[in-house]
Every structure is written in structure tokens, then in C-alpha cells.
Amino acid sequence: PATAEPGPGTDYASDDPFTSARTDWWRQDRFGMFIHFGAYSQLEGEYTRADGTVCRDAEWIKRNCQISTSAYEDMAQGFDPSSFDAKAVVKAAKDAGQRYIVITSKHHDGYAMWPTKQNAWNLRDHSSFDKRRDILAELKTAADRAGIKLGFYYSIWDWHDPDFADPATFPKYRERMYAQLKELIDGYDPALLWFDGEWDADNPTNTWSPKDGEQLEAYLRGLDPDLIINNRVGKRRVVDGDYGTPEQEIPGSQVAGQLWESCMTLNGHWGFAKYDQNWKSPQTLARNLLDIAGRGGNYLLNVGPDKLGRIPQPSVDRLREIGSWLRTSGQGRAVYGAGNAGLVTEPGWGSVSRSGNKLYASVTSWPAAGQPLHLTARAPFEVTRARVLGSDQKVAVTAAGDGFDLTPSGGAVNDIASVIELTVKPSG
Ligand code: FHN
Structure with a gap:
């Protein structure tokens, strides 16, 4: 468990992610499950406006369908993912041959999926969900039991916290963000943190500076020197964090200078969208995994649970097919522990x-x-x-x-x- 306070003396620069023992499991495992789950999942991809028109989107629905903060908060009050079953989620990952899971602890809408003490905009304090439950803790227990690593996605960009978008108040936001990340590390001992939203579009003064990224990374490594951190912790991409994060694409064969992981959706959305049945075939998905492993990358393949917390059946089916293929005749040897x-x-x-x-x-x-x-x-x-x-x-x-x-x-x-x-x- 990470209990050490951050402090001087650790030379992170000399720790080469390509060879360090710290990143070893991640370099071997190759295949992970991404989970986009949050208050937006309650809408399942569709928002009906007062005039009866329907606007569609998934985790971006608040922004792209211009839902007011109060209407979004009212909606989240009804969020009750009572069917979230950590064991079933871990089993789906395991069946697929995925060896780590990265779940959204907080997406751009700012809603925390654990009982944070920094505000009440979270699954414990602002929902209809059983107050005794904590899905991140449930997932951690189930993942540990199955030998699967657990990591947390965390959006630096925050649409809900009014202090975020104002440079004058941003330091207050940053303090809460540091506190939230400490809660996550102390409370759930994640193996990995996956940042996003460092490019925030709200602030013309570009609040999240390269220095902010550097400081945050040093702070987190002080809390837990074993943490793996993606590059979006900072703005300098290749320099920040342990690995690059191409999105919805497989980079060319000449990826130099950084470990990398391609994240991709199974259909066309990250969060649950009930109207999106545009599922990729198991053949495409498995071939993506092979291409990525052959180019030295990892594959983080996303699922978006519905409002009750269930992974859609077409996703479960595809994951199972990839896994059964990986287990066929030792095909997994081309993936696990293999690289460029x-x-x-x-x-x-x-x-x-x-x-x-x-x-x-x-x-x-x-x-x-x-x-x-x-x-x-x-x-x-x-x-x-x-x-x-x-x-x-x-x-x-x-x-x-x-x-x-x-x-x-x-x-x-x-x-x-x-x-x-x-x-x-x-x-x-
Ligand atoms: O805006 C997000 C998006 O909703 C999703 O979380 C993806 C996953 O990599 N990242 C952002 C866009 O880069």
C-alpha cells in the first residue's frame, strides 16, 4: 500500500519506463479493459429535452446536448447502478484474456465514482445507489482475487467544479484534485492512473501547464513509486508519464521514444449508448490486438456499462470470443510478453x-x-x-x-x- 508522503530524493528521471521493473507487468500484459462508467450512463446515450426532441451522445452528453448543470444534477440523483457486479466485470475481462482494468473514477463531468470527501458530487452522496456500496472498492477486491491489475482513469478537466475554469480559483481546484488522487491511492492502491482532459477546452489561459503535469507526476510517484502513469498527466506528451495513449488508432510500426497503449471502443462510443449497435467483429478486435502487440504496444479495449452497471451483452460476447481465440493452440504467445x-x-x-x-x-x-x-x-x-x-x-x-x-x-x-x-x- 502507498502510504509514503511525497518528498525529495527520488530520481524519477533515471527510471526508464522501457526497462524498469515498475512497468514490467504492464509491458508483459499487453491487453486491458477500459471501462467508461459514470453519471452520464444513467441517460444511456439519450437526452429528451423539454420540447420533446431527443439529443444523443454518451459520456459527453452534458456538454454536447447542452444539459444545464441543475438538470444534469437532477438526472444523476436517480443514478442507481444496482446491478453492477464487480465479479462479473472481472470475469468478462478475464474471459477476454485482459490482464488489467482501467475504470473511470471521474470523467469530464466531474462526478466521482467513489465516496470522495472533497465534494458531494459523487456516487455515494448524489445518487439513488445503496449508500453502503463502493463500486471501486468492490472492483479492487474482485480484481485482486483474480490477479487482475486495477487502474483509474481521472479527468483533469472538470465541467462541474466552478473553480476549474477560472485561473484565479484554479489553485483551489488543484488542491481538491490532489486530495482526490490521494484518496484514490490511499484507499484503493491502484496499479495505474490514466489521466485525460489535460487539454481542457474551457480555459483560454491554458490552466494546465507543463509544470503542473510535472509536479503532479512527482507528487503521485512520491505517494506510490510503483504507479504507472499515462502521458496525459502533462501536456508534453512524449516526456510526461510512462506511456503514450493513441486513441482509436494503431500507430505505424515506428513508434519511438515511448511505451504506448492504443485505447479503442468496441462500438462507436466510450460510454453506454443504447442506439449504437455498430459493434466491431471479434476478428477485427483480435487482429487489432495482434497488430498492436507486434508494434510493441498495449491494447486497452473499452466497455460502457448501462445505467444499472451491466456490461452490454454484445461486448461480453466479443470479449469472450477474443479470449477463446487467445487460448486456442497457444495463440496468446504472440501477444503476452511479446513485442516489436x-x-x-x-x-x-x-x-x-x-x-x-x-x-x-x-x-x-x-x-x-x-x-x-x-x-x-x-x-x-x-x-x-x-x-x-x-x-x-x-x-x-x-x-x-x-x-x-x-x-x-x-x-x-x-x-x-x-x-x-x-x-x-x-x-x-
Ligand atoms: O474526451 C474523452 C473521451 O470521452 C474518452 O474518455 C477518451 C478515452 O481515451 N478520452 C477523451 C478524449 O481524448
Whole structure:
């Protein structure tokens, strides 16, 4: 547990996130669950105005549907996520093969999902929810039991706190924010903090300065030196925090200078939106995971529970399918503990990741019988063994041009990706 007070003497700059023991679990785990859940979930994506017109949005609904603060507060009074089941959430993550969870403790609407003492705008004091319950504590217990790491999303931008948007009063807001973060660390011992909203659009004077980010990061590391923190803690992106956070995209193969994690939605929204049935296919999701792992990143895949706290069934179904695929024939080896292949350039037929002396060529476009897959070597190496996971077919490996040709003896073994495992020996 993090009890130490922040103080001088810790040289965070010498702690390289790429190699430090602190980030080790995060670099190995590769796949996490993002959860967007808050007062906005009560509206389930639709706000009916006084004139009967309906405005749609999810976690941005207050802002984008111009809901007044008092109307939003009235709405939140009815929030009662009585069906939130931490064990079921953790099980959904575990079934998917996700090894960590990041849940919104406070989104831009400022509503705290734990009983904060800094204000009454929270799930305990401003809702119809059972006052004895604390969903973050429930999640922490369930996650610990399942060996899943728990982290908290926290929005620096705050639409509710009047002190936020006024530079004269911002220091008061900052003090409360520090206090809230201390509550989270002391009360729930999170493994990770995921900041957002550092780009706040409300303040022309750009209240959140690079210095603010630096100070906050130092404060948090003083509270808990093991914390993993994303880059949005500050404004300097590549310099701040432990890792970059591309959103709804998979960056190109040349991501340099920072660990990274791609966060993505399962449909088109982060928060629950009952009208959005535009679900990505399990095949797309699993292939995203492979591409991301092969480029050395993590995948944080989002679910948005409904107003009662239940993860939508289409999300649960997809997560289960990804997990069952990951468990098939050891396909997970291409993901967990694996990273940028380095030795090869990215092929057009799938993706390649590397774990120690193994390369995992995840083939999404399997060649016609007798045709080779070409692997372009960036540095000289030998292939000492080649096999298709989950099959006993042979793979002929021949030196060809700028690398190797791999010619499997049979057809694809999996609809998502058939994985060829190569044992390699760097040479030259
Ligand atoms: O505005 C938010 C959005 O609601 C969501 O939380 C995403 C998740 O990465 N982040 C912000 C936009 O960058």
C-alpha cells in the first residue's frame, strides 16, 4: 500500500519506463479493459429535452446536448447502478484474456465514482445507489482475487467544479484534485492512473501547464513509486508519464521514444449508448490486438456499462470470443510478453511479434497452396525451427532475397489469424 508522503530524493528521471521493473507487468500484459462508467450512463446515450426532441451522445452528453448543470444534477440523483457486479466485470475481462482494468473514477463531468470527501458530487452522496456500496472498492477486491491489475482513469478537466475554469480559483481546484488522487491511492492502491482532459477546452489561459503535469507526476510517484502513469498527466506528451495513449488508432510500426497503449471502443462510443449497435467483429478486435502487440504496444479495449452497471451483452460476447481465440493452440504467445519483432519489417499478410528467441508470424491472409509468405529481415538471423501453432503441418523456410520465404504445407488453421512460430538465432 502507498502510504509514503511525497518528498525529495527520488530520481524519477533515471527510471526508464522501457526497462524498469515498475512497468514490467504492464509491458508483459499487453491487453486491458477500459471501462467508461459514470453519471452520464444513467441517460444511456439519450437526452429528451423539454420540447420533446431527443439529443444523443454518451459520456459527453452534458456538454454536447447542452444539459444545464441543475438538470444534469437532477438526472444523476436517480443514478442507481444496482446491478453492477464487480465479479462479473472481472470475469468478462478475464474471459477476454485482459490482464488489467482501467475504470473511470471521474470523467469530464466531474462526478466521482467513489465516496470522495472533497465534494458531494459523487456516487455515494448524489445518487439513488445503496449508500453502503463502493463500486471501486468492490472492483479492487474482485480484481485482486483474480490477479487482475486495477487502474483509474481521472479527468483533469472538470465541467462541474466552478473553480476549474477560472485561473484565479484554479489553485483551489488543484488542491481538491490532489486530495482526490490521494484518496484514490490511499484507499484503493491502484496499479495505474490514466489521466485525460489535460487539454481542457474551457480555459483560454491554458490552466494546465507543463509544470503542473510535472509536479503532479512527482507528487503521485512520491505517494506510490510503483504507479504507472499515462502521458496525459502533462501536456508534453512524449516526456510526461510512462506511456503514450493513441486513441482509436494503431500507430505505424515506428513508434519511438515511448511505451504506448492504443485505447479503442468496441462500438462507436466510450460510454453506454443504447442506439449504437455498430459493434466491431471479434476478428477485427483480435487482429487489432495482434497488430498492436507486434508494434510493441498495449491494447486497452473499452466497455460502457448501462445505467444499472451491466456490461452490454454484445461486448461480453466479443470479449469472450477474443479470449477463446487467445487460448486456442497457444495463440496468446504472440501477444503476452511479446513485442516489436525488430528483426523483420512489417509484412502485408499479417503481423509479426517477438518474444525472446521466438518470432510469431500471425497470418491473416494465408497463401494459396505452395505459395510462400515473405519475411523481410532487417538484420541477419537464422531460423532454426518453424511450426504452425495448433497444427502439425510443416513450414519450409528458405533464404530469399532480403529475408526468408515461409511455405506452409497446408491451409489456414484459424479464421482470425494462423500463427507460425519461428525459433530464431540472430547472426552476423
Ligand atoms: O474526451 C474523452 C473521451 O470521452 C474518452 O474518455 C477518451 C478515452 O481515451 N478520452 C477523451 C478524449 O481524448
